Structure formats: structure tokens, C-alpha cells
Amino acid sequence: MAITIRYFASLRETLGPSESFELPEGVSTLGRLRDALIGRGGRHAELLSRDRALRCALDQVLSDEDAAIADGAEVAFFPPVTGG
Amino acid sequence: MPRVSIQSADFDLSTEVAALRAGDGGAGAVTSFVGVVRDRSEGRGIRSMELEHYPGMTEKAIESMIDEAHRRFELRAVRVIHRVGLLQPGDQIVLVAVSAEHRGEAFQGCEFLMDYLKTQAPFWKKEATPHGERWVDARVADDRALARWGIAADNAGSTR
Numbered sequence: 693m694a695i696t697i698r699y700f701a702s703l704r705e706t707l708g709p710s711e712s713f714e715l716p717e718g719v720s721t722l723g724r725l726r727d728a729l730i731g732r733g734g735r736h737a738e739l740l741s742r743d744r745a746l747r748c749a750l751d752q753v754l755s756d757e758d759a760a761i762a763d764g765a766e767v768a769f770f771p772p773v774t775g776g
Numbered sequence: 777m778p779r780v781s782i783q784s785a786d787f788d789l790s791t792e793v794a795a796l797r798a799g800d801g802g803a804g805a806v807t808s809f810v811g812v813v814r815d816r817s818e819g820r821g822i823r824s825m826e827l828e829h830y831p832g833m834t835e836k837a838i839e840s841m842i843d844e845a846h847r848r849f850e851l852r853a854v855r856v857i858h859r860v861g862l863l864q865p866g867d868q869i870v871l872v873a874v875s876a877e878h879r880g881e882a883f884q885g886c887e888f889l890m891d892y893l894k895t896q897a898p899f900w901k902k903e904a905t906p907h908g909e910r911w912v913d914a915r916v917a918d919d920r921a922l923a924r925w926g927i928a929a930d931n932a933g934s935t936r
Contacts, residue, residue, distance in 0.1 A: 701828055701900035702911050747931070752833035754896060756930075768830060772914030772931045775829070775858060775899025776811055776870050776890060 693763040697729075700770035703739050703746075715761065722748045723757030725767060745772055779854055780838045782829060784861040787871055796853050796873050803852045803875035805882035809890050815865035817912070820905040827860045827869070830898035834858070841892045848925075849885040851876050856889065858899065891921040895929035 693715045699707045719728050726748070729736045740746065749768040750759045761767065777795055781787075793806055813825050842854045857871040872889045876882040901912040914932035922929040 698830070700830060700898070701902070704828075745932070749830070749833060749898070752830070752836055754837070754898075768833070770830070770898065771900065771911065773895065773898055774901045774912045774914050775827070775897045776894040 693761070695761060695763075695765045695767055697725075698766065698768040700768065702771055703769055706735050706739050720760055721757060722750060722755060722759045722761065722767060725761060726757065726769065740769060746770065747772060777855070779842050779856065780835050781857045782831075782834050782860055783857065784859060786859070786868060787857045789871065789873075792855055792857065792871060792873055796855050796875050800852055800875065802877060804877050805879040806873065806875045807879070807882040807886040808871065808873040809886050810868055811870040811890075813863050813865050813867045813869055817903055817905075820903075820907060822865050823904045823906065824865075825863045825904070826902040827863060828900045828902070829858075829860050833898050837897050838893065841889060841896065844892070845874075845885050845889050848888065849876065849881045851881060851885045854885070854889070856893070858893075858897070860899070888925055891918070891925060892927070894918045895922050895931040 695713050695715060696710055697713050698710045716728060719725055726740055730740050746769055748755055751766055789808060789810060793808060797803055797806060815822055838856050845851060845854060852875045855873045859869055863869060872886050874882050874885040876885060895918050903910055903912060916932045919929035919931050919933045
């Protein structure tokens with residue numbers, strides 16, 4: 693399944709604004725996706741580390757890490773929001 | 777008139793309030809909140825602030841918040857404007873304006889929307905100071921403000 697991953701704010705500055713991603717077998721939720729990206733090592737491991745408070749969205753709706761990912765989904769990872 | 781605008785241009789409070797009230801003789805109360813860029817943050821002078829957002833999601837998220845505000849309070853109309861891009865100290869950032877028949881609902885609706893927006897709307901602020909640029913940290917106090925309305929923010933206090 694191919695999805696789009698978007699990054700914002702400090703994540704975007706290091707990882708870039710977006711990437712296309714082919715979901716490996718068994719990576720069916722946002723949490724497992726985050727773990728898979730951490731598994732790349734390097735900057736992804738550092739920026740998406742479980743030590744960091746991050747939020748995620750699925751198809752432009754805030755979601756938690758249990759959310760299931762479908763083919764063609766748009767996923768986003770970002771730091772806690774600071775608008776208003 | 778759209779309920780939500782995300783824009784780089786400035787807004788005029790009295791123009792927006794007049795538009796909110798236009799033709800609505802039943803609105804006895806209008807409340808508004810304007811957020812402004814301060815000239816100091818964390819003990820440092822601010823030269824400018826950059827506001828990033830998630831195009832598409834930002835509008836959707838705030839529209840949902842307005843729907844929730846209408847469910848909780850007897851509101852007649854709501855208008856939210858949030859600016860993005862490069863702002864200077866003293867610039868207006870955000871407007872939340874609410875009309876209702878009476879003031880209790882109008883005050884509460886406005887405060888609820890600001891508390892909601894602060895912790896759930898996908899914006900990120902980056903401040904430029906004489907010491908360099910820094911991304912603003914989310915505040916746990918904002919999570920607590922939303923908790924008063926019975927909503928778990930999970931923002932500054934995000935679970936890992």
C-alpha cells in the first residue's frame with residue numbers, strides 16, 4: 693500500500709515536507725508506521741523518537757497511534773501545536 | 777461569509793463584527809478575542825514570528841471546533857480568522873468572534889473556541905530573537921484550559 697507522509701515544523705526542517713512511502717507488511721497503524729520510520733535510524737530515529745511528544749493526523753484529522761492506515765492515505769507527524 | 781479564514785492578510789475587528797451581526801436582529805451579544813504577537817517571550821525580545829500550518833487540515837479542524845461550539849452553546853454565528861506567514865510584534869494573529877442572544881453563551885463560546893484552537897489546530901510558531909530562531913513550545917497550561925471543558929487535549933502533555 694502506498695501512502696504519503698507529511699512532516700511539519702521542526703520535523704519538516706530536518707526530514708523534509710513529505711515523502712511517498714510503501715507500507716511494509718504488518719505496518720497497518722500510525723504507531724507501527726512511526727516505529728518503522730524510527731527503524732530507519734539516523735535523522736528519522738532521532739526526530740520521531742519515542743522520547744519526543746509527537747502528534748499525528750490521518751487524512752487531515754488528528755488521530756491517535758491506533759488509527760488504521762488505508763491505501764492512498766495521507767499521514768502527518770508533527771510536534772505539539774502552538775497556534776492561536 | 778465563510779466561518780473560517782486562514783490568511784496572511786490582516787483583519788479589522790469592527791468590520792468582522794459588523795459582518796457577523798449583519799441582518800441578525802436576534803443577536804443581543806457579540807464577544808470577540810484577538811490574539812496579538814508579543815514583543816517578548818521567555819525573557820527574550822522577539823524580532824518576528826513565522827506561523828506555519830497544515831493547509832486543508834487547518835480549515836477542517838477549526839470548522840469541527842465551531843460545530844462543537846454550536847452543539848454546546850446557543851450561538852447564532854461564529855467567525856474565526858487565523859493569520860499565517862511572517863508576523864511582527866504587535867501584529868494581530870487570530871480573531872474569534874461569536875454572537876448569541878445573550879452574553880453568557882457568547883462569552884463561553886468565545887473562550888471555548890480559543891481554548892480548543894490553542895491545543896488542537898495545526899499551527900506552529902517559530903520566533904526569531906536576537907539569539908536565533910526557536911520553535912515555540914506548547915504549554916501544559918493550554919492543555920489544562922481545554923480540560924476544563926471536558927476535552928483531553930493531549931498536546932503539550934502528549935502521550936509517547
